[in-house]
Amino acid sequence: MKQIKINLVKLLKGYKPGWVGISPDFKKVLVWGKTLDHATQKARKIKEKVYYFPAGESYSNFVGITFYGNNNRL
Amino acid sequence: MGIIIDYSPLPGLEKTGVLAPMIPVTFKHGRYEFSTIALVDSGAEAGIISTVIADKLNIKWRKIPAKSGFSIGSNFLFHPVNITSTIFDHNFTLKINVVEGIFAFKCILGRRDLFKRAKICFEGYKNQFEVIFRELN
Numbered sequence: 001m002k003q004i005k006i007n008l009v010k011l012l013k014g015y016k017p018g019w020v021g022i023s024p025d026f027k028k029v030l031v032w033g034k035t036l037d038h039a040t041q042k043a044r045k046i047k048e049k050v051y052y053f054p055a056g057e058s059y060s061n062f063v064g065i066t067f068y069g070n071n072n073r074l
Numbered sequence: 075m076g077i078i079i080d081y082s083p084l085p086g087l088e089k090t091g092v093l094a095p096m097i098p099v100t101f102k103h104g105r106y107e108f109s110t111i112a113l114v115d116s117g118a119e120a121g122i123i124s125t126v127i128a129d130k131l132n133i134k135w136r137k138i139p140a141k142s143g144f145s146i147g148s149n150f151l152f153h154p155v156n157i158t159s160t161i162f163d164h165n166f167t168l169k170i171n172v173v174e175g176i177f178a179f180k181c182i183l184g185r186r187d188l189f190k191r192a193k194i195c196f197e198g199y200k201n202q203f204e205v206i207f208r209e210l211n
Contacts, residue, residue, distance in 0.1 A: 008084060
């Protein structure tokens with residue numbers, strides 16, 4: 001059975017706000033750009049599939065999981 | 075055969091132990107293609123993408139009449155559009171909503187799209203979920 005691991009904390013650590021392009025095995029960041037356009041332009045020469053994801057976002061206020069946050073207990 | 079995906083930790087929530095089910099997806103709209111990692115949300119009726127992703131797919135979402143939706147905390151405007159998606163080599167057309175002004179997650183797949191195409195088995199005690207696509211001939 002195929003198993004996939006995606007660790008967004010590990011992947012996005014150290015990246016400033018913008019967008020990253022992630023390798024198809026989800027193990028490394030291939031490109032970073034201040035905007036999605038910048039990131040896709042940088043990835044033009046990469047032949048493998050690139051998965052884009054926003055960097056520098058905090059998910060602590062996302063409504064589906066807010067209740068678990070340290071400052072948002074019910 | 076199913077594919078198992080480990081839940082991912084999320085930036086900003088490292089100390090809480092909160093993990094999220096995330097799935098790689100590729101969208102196609104005409105000759106434009108965009109791959110990202112989406113949140114799998116069993117509480118969402120329909121899938122959404124941000125306007126930034128819609129622009130990348132060359133979706134003229136401003137020309138699609140806006141509808142009003144609501145979530146638990148607020149209302150939002152969205153523009154429904156049909157696009158093709160690929161998840162683990164499974165291709166299907168889905169109606170996704172381009173939502174204005176969303177932050178954090180830029181792409182969410184919900185019950186009307188992914189859940190109608192595949193059996194999704196959440197195993198929170200293992201911090202993983204399994205996706206088993208239906209075989210449609």
